[in-house]
Amino acid sequence: MIALKLxxxxxxxxxNGRVGHIIEIFNDGEAYMxxxxxxxxxxxxxxxxxxxIRSVVVExxxxxxxxx
Numbered sequence: 001m002i003a004l005k006l007x008x009x010x011x012x013x014x015x016n017g018r019v020g021h022i023i024e025i026f027n028d029g030e031a032y033m034x035x036x037x038x039x040x041x042x043x044x045x046x047x048x049x050x051x052x053i054r055s056v057v058v059e060x061x062x063x064x065x066x067x068x
C-alpha cells in the first residue's frame with residue numbers, strides 16, 4: 001500500500017461519498033479532522049482515518065478569457 005501524504009485544507013472524498021477539507025492532522029497522518037458540509041449548508045467536523053479516504057479531490061482554476 002502506498003502512503004499518501006495529505007496536507008492541511010486539502011479536499012478529500014471519503015469512501016461513503018462525502019467530501020470534506022482537512023482541518024487538522026494527527027500524529028503525522030494517523031488520523032485527520034475534517035470539515036464536511038451537510039445538506040443544510042452547515043459544517044460538521046469528523047475524525048477519519050486513512051482507510052476512510054477514497055481520493056483527493058483536485059480542483060483546477062483556469063483563467064477566464066472573454067471573447068468578443
